[in-house]
Amino acid sequence: MEPNFSLLLTVIGSIIALFIFFYILPINLWFTAQLSGVRVSLLNLFLMRLRKVSPSLVVNAMITSTKAGLNLTSNDIETHYLAGGNVNNVIKALISADKANIPLDFKLATAIDLAGRDVFDAVQLSVNPRVINTPPVAAVAKDGIQLIAKARVTVRANINQLVGGAGEETILARVGEGIVTTIGSALNHKEVLENPDRISKTVLDKGLDSGTAFEILSIDIADIDIGENIGAKLQTDQAEADLKVANARAEERRAMAVASEQEMRSKAQEARAKVIEAEAQLPLAMADAFRSGNLGIMDYYKMQNLKSDTDMRDSIAKPGPGKGKQG
Secondary structure: OHHHHHHHHHHHHHHHHHHHHHHHOOHHHHHHHHHOOOOOOHHHHHHHHHOOOOHHHHHHHHHHHHHOOOOOOHHHHHHHHHOOOOHHHHHHHHHHHHHOOOOOOHHHHHHHHHOOOOHHHHHHHHHOOEEEEOOOEEEEOOOOEEEEEEEEEEEEEOHHHOOOOEOHHHHHHHHHHHHHHHHHHOOOHHHHHHOOHHHHHHHHHOOOOOOEOEEEEEEEEEEEEEEEEHHHHHHHHHHHHHHHHHHHHHHHHHHHHHHHHHHHHHHHHHHHHHHHHHHHHHHHHHHHHHHHOOOOHHHHHHHHHHHHHHHHHHHHHOOOOOOOOOO
């Protein structure tokens, strides 16, 4: 039993050792590479294991690129892998660009990939342009009529501007700005409705794709709707504001008139008080005149008769209640 157990351990150990050996030295992968015309040494595959690089990924990428006629080295692919790039995506992008006669080298492709953009999608976008629909853009012509326009922007990727170039948001913002400028410069809204291509020509002439990752091929106005009469609305709002100002000024003048009236009443009351005060001094003056002999009793009676006569004439001159003019 013991010799059989030792033999079993030896066989298991040999299998494990062979597995480790073929894992460290992927002979089958090296053999596949040789058959595919890719020159890579076993030592290089062993060193890839030590550098924690997947030999199968590198070899398969080299096989694919070699079959496509691309001249790439294992060092190039390994460097991009260690930098955190997507090797398979870069290889597919290079092959697509080569077939479509788009100038794209490995250095630029890896730079685009490491910048966070999908380089394969960018190549596809260069071959098949994309249509971007703008949101509704509202603008007001000089006659005060609001127009709401929608546009379709056909773009394709600009490979050389993908690194550091602005994205779709910038394109949409610039197109919207161009639409607002064109409509705002029109004398009336009918000009824009009759010639919508005027917007496209004006916007295209501005070179809106400068500094972006795209090249604008065309701008087509999909729809133009008439919005509100902004001019009339502004005039109405201005008239309401003027009316409020006028009412406020009238109220101010009324308040000032009321205050002036109250002031005059106060002055009249003050004058009346002074008269009453003066009349209250009259009996005292008369008494003093009697004592000093300057006023006699007959003089007093004459003054009373004169006062009574004056009061009678005043009562006759005033019309009584219910009396009117007789014709």
